[in-house]
Amino acid sequence: MRRDKQVLVFDADDTLWENNIRFERAIEAFLDEVVPPAPSRAAGRSALDAIEAANAATHGYGSQVFLRSLGECFEQLHARPATAAELARLEALAASVRGAEVELIPGVAETLAALAERHELLLLTKGDRTEQQAKIDASGLAGRFGAVHIVPEKDVAAYRRLTEEHALVPERTWMIGNSPKSDILPARRAGLNAVFIPHQHTWALENDVALDPQDPGVLRLAAFTDLGQHF
The missing domain is CATH 3.40.50.1000 (HAD superfamily/HAD-like)
Structure with a gap:
């Protein structure tokens, strides 16, 4: 009725x-970048989820916050900052979640x-x-x-x-x-x-x-x- x-x-x-499928695709590509340093894809995803939760609470949402989370997770798992080339790759992944269509x-x-x-x-x-x-x-x-x-x-x-x-x-x-x-x-x-x-x-x-x-x-x-x- x-x-x-x-x-x-x-x-x-x-x-x-x-919407979120774009982030999932970017995250899968990101995990390709961070696993071997991560013990497993699941461990890498768990680390990223924790960082995203903290950043969402402090910085909100959107592609720039997503980029921040990718960078922090990369640094945590590799135990070093991203190089210029690696940072450019992370920036491309973050940009991929913003689509014109x-x-x-x-x-x-x-x-x-x-x-x-x-x-x-x-x-x-x-x-x-x-x-x-x-x-x-x-x-x-x-x-x-x-x-x-x-x-x-x-x-x-x-x-x-x-x-x-x-x-x-x-x-x-x-x-x-x-x-x-x-x-x-x-x-x-x-x-x-x-x-x-x-x-x-x-x-x-x-x-x-x-x-x-x-x-x-x-x-x-x-x-x-x-x-x-x-x-």
Whole structure:
């Protein structure tokens, strides 16, 4: 049964378009660079994950923070700074995650068009403002949203600010995304409903918390196109 006239707040990366797969490809190439010094690929990835978590907490997100993490991990595993040639290679890997093209997840454009006829749509994404805006512009989806918000972090405070700015009614507002850590749990703690649409390439640091399977305020869907059946 469809819900009438709701406010639907959408995540962007890996909800509307592919994103983390670019980082995964860059990381696989990076691991080619650091394993033999690392005991194994798994050990190299674990070291990088820990460095990324620390840098995200301090410096935020985006390709420049990713480059910082690659450099620090390289230095840690090799026990020396990268040479100029090696640094250029790391810079190329970091640059590869910034693409001029945006690959929409199948059915996103059509589903958003249909939902916009029945509901109010907002976009809430986190990360480097310039890089996120470039992806939004390239997606061709900006016109579907009544407002677009790019924030440093999607925490409870961010959802409360969004609620206040748009005078949202929590009972009929839904945060839709693929990340338990950034999309679902903080939205629920701010009093909003949530729709969890898992993605096979969700960043490990965004997927390392469990959702309550009994939470009635969380709707779980298998695909983005399933939204049309509920809203």
